[in-house]
Amino acid sequence: MKFNKIDKILEKFNMQKSQLISILQDIQNEFNFLPMEVLGYVAEKLGIPFSLVYHLATFYKTFSLKRRGRHLINVCLGTACHIRGGVRILEKIERDLNIKSGSITLDSKFSLEVVRCVGCCSLAPVIRIDDDTHGRLTQGKITPMLKKYE
Amino acid sequence: MSNSKIVTLDDLELLKEKGLNLIYPTKTKISVGMATCGISTGAREVFQAISEEVQNQKLDCVLSQTGCLGFCQREPLVDVIEPGKPKVVYAEMSYDKVPELITNIKNQKIKNEWMLCQIGEKYSPRLDGIPFYKDVDFYKKQKKIALRNCGFINPDCIEEYIAKRGYFALHKVLTEMKPKEVVDMIAESGLRGRGGAGFLTGKKWQITRSSKGKIKYIICNADEGDPGAYMDRSLLEGDPHSVLEGMLIGAYAIGASTGYIYVRAEYPQAIVKFLQAVKQAEEHGLLGKDIFNSGFNFEVRVNKGAGAFVCGEETALIASIEGGWSGPRPRPPFPAKSGLWGKPTNINNVETWANVPVIIDKGADWYSKIGTEKSKGTKVFSVVGKVNNTGLVEVPMGITLREIVYDIGGGILDNRKFKAVQTGGPSGGCIPESLIDLPVDFEKLTEVGSMMGSGGMIVMDENTCMVDVAKYFLAFLEDESCGKCVPCREGIEKMREILNNICKGEGEEADIELLEEIALTVKEMSLCGLGQTASNPVLTTIKYFRNEYEEHIINKRCPAGVCLDLISYSIDAEKCNGCGACVRPCPTQAITGEKKKLHSLDQEKCIKCGACYETCKFDSIIIK
Numbered sequence: 214m215k216f217n218k219i220d221k222i223l224e225k226f227n228m229q230k231s232q233l234i235s236i237l238q239d240i241q242n243e244f245n246f247l248p249m250e251v252l253g254y255v256a257e258k259l260g261i262p263f264s265l266v267y268h269l270a271t272f273y274k275t276f277s278l279k280r281r282g283r284h285l286i287n288v289c290l291g292t293a294c295h296i297r298g299g300v301r302i303l304e305k306i307e308r309d310l311n312i313k314s315g316s317i318t319l320d321s322k323f324s325l326e327v328v329r330c331v332g333c334c335s336l337a338p339v340i341r342i343d344d345d346t347h348g349r350l351t352q353g354k355i356t357p358m359l360k361k362y363e
Numbered sequence: 364m365s366n367s368k369i370v371t372l373d374d375l376e377l378l379k380e381k382g383l384n385l386i387y388p389t390k391t392k393i394s395v396g397m398a399t400c401g402i403s404t405g406a407r408e409v410f411q412a413i414s415e416e417v418q419n420q421k422l423d424c425v426l427s428q429t430g431c432l433g434f435c436q437r438e439p440l441v442d443v444i445e446p447g448k449p450k451v452v453y454a455e456m457s458y459d460k461v462p463e464l465i466t467n468i469k470n471q472k473i474k475n476e477w478m479l480c481q482i483g484e485k486y487s488p489r490l491d492g493i494p495f496y497k498d499v500d501f502y503k504k505q506k507k508i509a510l511r512n513c514g515f516i517n518p519d520c521i522e523e524y525i526a527k528r529g530y531f532a533l534h535k536v537l538t539e540m541k542p543k544e545v546v547d548m549i550a551e552s553g554l555r556g557r558g559g560a561g562f563l564t565g566k567k568w569q570i571t572r573s574s575k576g577k578i579k580y581i582i583c584n585a586d587e588g589d590p591g592a593y594m595d596r597s598l599l600e601g602d603p604h605s606v607l608e609g610m611l612i613g614a615y616a617i618g619a620s621t622g623y624i625y626v627r628a629e630y631p632q633a634i635v636k637f638l639q640a641v642k643q644a645e646e647h648g649l650l651g652k653d654i655f656n657s658g659f660n661f662e663v664r665v666n667k668g669a670g671a672f673v674c675g676e677e678t679a680l681i682a683s684i685e686g687g688w689s690g691p692r693p694r695p696p697f698p699a700k701s702g703l704w705g706k707p708t709n710i711n712n713v714e715t716w717a718n719v720p721v722i723i724d725k726g727a728d729w730y731s732k733i734g735t736e737k738s739k740g741t742k743v744f745s746v747v748g749k750v751n752n753t754g755l756v757e758v759p760m761g762i763t764l765r766e767i768v769y770d771i772g773g774g775i776l777d778n779r780k781f782k783a784v785q786t787g788g789p790s791g792g793c794i795p796e797s798l799i800d801l802p803v804d805f806e807k808l809t810e811v812g813s814m815m816g817s818g819g820m821i822v823m824d825e826n827t828c829m830v831d832v833a834k835y836f837l838a839f840l841e842d843e844s845c846g847k848c849v850p851c852r853e854g855i856e857k858m859r860e861i862l863n864n865i866c867k868g869e870g871e872e873a874d875i876e877l878l879e880e881i882a883l884t885v886k887e888m889s890l891c892g893l894g895q896t897a898s899n900p901v902l903t904t905i906k907y908f909r910n911e912y913e914e915h916i917i918n919k920r921c922p923a924g925v926c927l928d929l930i931s932y933s934i935d936a937e938k939c940n941g942c943g944a945c946v947r948p949c950p951t952q953a954i955t956g957e958k959k960k961l962h963s964l965d966q967e968k969c970i971k972c973g974a975c976y977e978t979c980k981f982d983s984i985i986i987k
Contacts, residue, residue, distance in 0.1 A: 229686075230686055231685055231686035231687075232686060233686045233687075234666075234667075234669050234683065234686060235666075235667070237669070238628075238667060238669060265687070265688065268688050269669075269688060272671060272688060272845075273668075273669030273670045273671050274669070274670030274671060275628045275629075275669045275670035276669060276670075290590075291590030291591055292590045292591035292747075292748070292785065292788070292819065292821045292832075292835070292836075293590075293591050293747040293748050293753075293821055294590075295590075295832075295835050296748055296749065296821065296823060296827050296832070297748065297749070298973070301972060301973050304972060305972065305974070308950055308972075328629060328670075329588075329590050329672065329839060329842070329843070330588075330589075330590035330591065330592075330593075330629065331399075331629050331630075332399065332587065332592075332593035332596040332597075332629065332630060333399055333400050333403050333435075333593065334590075334591050334592070334593055334745055334747040334748075334753070334819070334821075335400055335435030335436060335593075335745065335746075335747050335753035335754050335755070336400060336403055336404060336435060336438075336753070337747060337748075337753075339403065344631065345403075346399055346402065346403035347403060348400070348403040348404055349404065351977050352948065352972070352973070352974050352977055353948060353974075353977065353978065
């Protein structure tokens with residue numbers, strides 16, 4: 214693990230403890246997830262308990278302690294998506310990728326996660342793959358859509 | 364860009380002219396709605412196709428973009444503006460329609476079937492029979508104050524905001540008004556917080572203003588966590604300067620020189636647009652030192668959330684900005700006395716801030732004439748779920764639910780029967796058909812057991828199971844409970860377990876009373892607003908839909924056909940014509956049959972995924 218990248222991020226935030234969330238966000242942008250040894254390193258460098266860093270990294274939904282795939286699928290399960298069949302869409306993706314929500318495909322292509330509302334309720338059900346939001350989904354649209362991702 | 368600093372009213376007027384020329388240029392302009400909702404239906408592809416086709420066909424025109432006009436159901440929207448003529452709004456555009464669109468523009472033709480409306484009554488209509496914006500059913504009863512610019516200006520362009528009188532209110536405040544006068548004006552307008560509880564904004568400002576301490580902060584709460592509500596996203600994406608101007612005015616009135624905005628991570632485009640607005644305002648001298656030569660200084664910092672519903676609660680949000688674990692703490696002291704880093708802090712929601720410049724500009728009197736006795740002004744609602752016209756609507760307080768669902772929302776999807784409307788997110792409740800003529804304001808919604816919340820309005824039809832909805836909200840809250848206090852942490856889990864059993868057909872008759880008992884305990888004993896309201900979805904569904912609970916518990920039936928353990932799929936022998944469309948989508952090969960003959964469905968193999976139901980064009984899949 215290259216800790217010099219971490220050092221750069223810590224310096225960007227002037228080693229400020231109050232910036233811990235932003236620091237973790239930048240680290241996750243860099244590594245795609247939060248490696249455990251990095252969390253320990255951050256705690257040591259900032260002089261704060263490891264438990265606090267671990268607490269934040271597990272409390273907030275956008276952080277992941279597990280390695281993520283090349284593409285992150287977020288299935289929205291906000292209220293509008295729920296009543297317009299979001300769970301069915303999630304199950305369809307689970308069947309297509311042969312994984313459960315919260316895990317990664319064997320070829321590391323996709324990670325599948327659930328999000329509580331991406332704010333596109335008018336187009337429910339909605340999923341987000343990386344930065345692309347796809348609305349008005351049906352089960353029939355899923356397989357061709359996933360095929361477009363390399 | 365020091366030459367573009369705005370210092371005087373003349374500077375503003377100059378940029379206003381520039382902005383007007385951008386909004387209404389002297390040649391053809393094509394503008395695409397590029398908020399997240401537009402993009403998710405293909406607006407980016409449409410924009411790309413237009414820029415290519417314009418070159419191919421050598422059309423001399425301006426290409427621009429705008430935010431969300433609210434009618435998300437009909438996205439992507441494309442505006443075509445010709446000098447001296449009303450703006451033409453095309454709905455449901457796709458990239459394959461673009462070549463024809465550009466050819467039509469070249470030939471001065473308008474495609475009737477694509478049109479949503481035309482905007483600009485001062486011109487003679489471009490086409491008879493096509494409604495003007497204000498005559499479209501979806502817009503007729505709306506009154507846009509907070510959303511005044513969304514979908515009308517390019518959010519990337521400060522000049523266009525200024526063209527719509529943007530930053531004139533700030534100029535007036537800084538050059539003509541004392542801070543106390545500003546607070547009084549907001550108080551007189553009757554504006555109440557749009558984030559949930561509906562506290563009087565002017566009063567909140569007054570308390571923070573009069574709190575002791577040299578350093579004070581203001582915060583914009585953009586951690587829009589209520590599932591089903593997205594007005595804050597739309598505002599930040601479509602008109603970020605209105606929020607920024609509101610914050611500037613508030614900061615001056617309260618005596619703060621630093622402001623924070625806390626935006627949830629799930630809204631990447633909102634963050635980008637707001638950061639850009641901050642940069643533009645800095646370049647123009649509208650943020651920083653000595654704004655409008657008034658001696659007033661203000662800077663804004665942007666904090667990105669990391670995904671925690673509880674951060675929408677003000678004390679938890681403050682803790683999150685401070686960098687620690689984001690848990691709520693008991694109030695008092697309220698943030699107005701002791702907030703961010705122990706300093707007096709005023710927190711308002713995005714929509715509240717966006718209302719402020721208009722109130723200053725048009726006066727407290729004007730604003731307080733809109734709405735009901737205790738709920739002044741307008742409120743933005745996201746009308747979503749099982750309704751024909753989904754989208755973002757801004758209506759005067761006091762409008763009835765019926766007007767929102769039927770007149771604006773166009774009624775229930777597929778002509779099915781209306782069952783309930785859910786307001787207030789996980790803190791709110793489900794309002795039944797018998798109350799559909801309820802006037803919508805803070806008090807009335809609370810009276811019936813729900814609440815205004817941030818403005819999500821999820822319409823439910825006969826195919827929505829109310830027990831499942833209660834279970835859904837509890838699962839959400841169980842996930843999002845910060846775990847600090849026992850009633851919320853344990854109570855929600857227990858209620859969710861009971862509801863799980865009911866949905867599985869394992870409920871007992873005493874369960875309803877037990878649910879009510881736990882619900883009341885959680886309501887009475889929880890620490891923060893989220894726990895205190897967490898029982899509302901359970902209590903209102905029991906209150907208004909007790910028969911559905913009883914059907915699940917006693918007859919082991921889910922009348923709406925939702926709870927998987929209580930339903931089965933079968934094929935309607937009278938309707939099935941053997942087209943075979945359902946055979947391939949079925950993941951378990953449960954459906955078999957010869958072409959053009961009645962098909963059969965093997966209950967043993969069926970996993971009730973609904974793929975056949977989705978495919979069948981003849982309504983021959985029965986869910987019972």
